[in-house]
Amino acid sequence: MKSVLQIGFGPLGIQTAKFIAQKQEVQTVAVVDINERLIGKNLNNVDGALTNQAKIFGSIKSAIDELKYHPDVAIITTVSSLKKLIPQIEEVAKFRIPIISTCEELSYPWDLQPELSLQLDSICKKNGIACLGTGVNPGFLMDYLPSVMSSICKKMDKITVERIQDASVRRIPFQKKIGAGLDLEAFRKKEAEGTLRHVGLKESVYLLANSIGLKLDRITESLEPVIAKQDVASDAINVLKGEARGVVQIANGYINGDCKIKMHFKAAIGEPRSFDRISIEGTPNFSSEIDGGINGDIATCAITINSINSMLKAKPGLHTMADISVPGFIN
Structure with missing residues (x-):
């Protein structure tokens, strides 16, 4: 069973949690969100379709402190901007947790934002983790x-x-x-x-x-x-x-x-x-x-989850879908 720390619990994060709840090999163990109305609640208190009683925290540190272990992977569904994503990645990287994010600008940032790409790659390698930007588009259908x-x-x-x-x-x-x-x-x-x-x-x-x-x-x-x-x-x-x-x-x-x-x-x-x-x-x-x-919301959540095994095999650094081993459906 792969343990997942979800960061971001808006519509995309909630749908991702619902998909994970139907899996046998993956489980959401904690969620982090900045919404004060969500902090302290369990997932099943936020959405009736979720039976998972994992807790929502206001910071990554507080989530790790209560879990008392580091989850296998973090899924970040927060922003589209690479610049805004970097502090979130940096915070997760300190706990040496591999990262998968739906941030669109992360899907292939090397040509458009080379300095930020190098910065992220350095953060990941320094902390020994792999980081991937994916989704249905960008990340799959058109590339x-x-x-x-x-x-x-x-x-x-x-x-x-x-x-x-x-x-x-x-x-x-x-x-x-x-x-x-x-x-x-x-x-x-x-x-x-x-x-x-x-x-x-x-x-x-x-x-x-x-x-x-x-x-x-x-x-x-x-x-x-x-x-x-x-x-x-x-x-x-x-x-x-x-x-x-x-x-x-x-x-x-x-x-x-x-x-x-x-x-x-x-x-x-x-x-x-x-x-x-x-x-x-x-x-x-x-x-x-x-x-x-292809329904973009369904496919984005699905490919993010189904990339977990490929990401756990990846070497430390910033990756694109072209770099990792071919992902496949996870039960």
């Missing part, structure tokens, strides 16, 4: 999976990855992060602030490029609102005609002016059809599509 699929190619000229999803079924924080329900002025304001976007698209381009040995010399990224042509709604957000129902982002990776990697991400409330598609131009030419798409 790791197409890199695996490229392995059957004799020749490869270009990879196009598309992720189109109806955001109505996603968690509320995700719907807000893509700008659903905002008028165009508010949408552009949040875009300028950097608080409105799918985080991790450039990271996915770099992760895929690195995995298949491409040395990109330029990456571009665009972001536009998806405008509602009629009123639409999810369970949480009403979107009026003319407002944004989501976002579309496109990132391209170039070598000598030729686009070698194209990523098309679109998430919007009321999107008529969801799918994930990978198209490879080369030998052979082929396209593979997942009709209906």
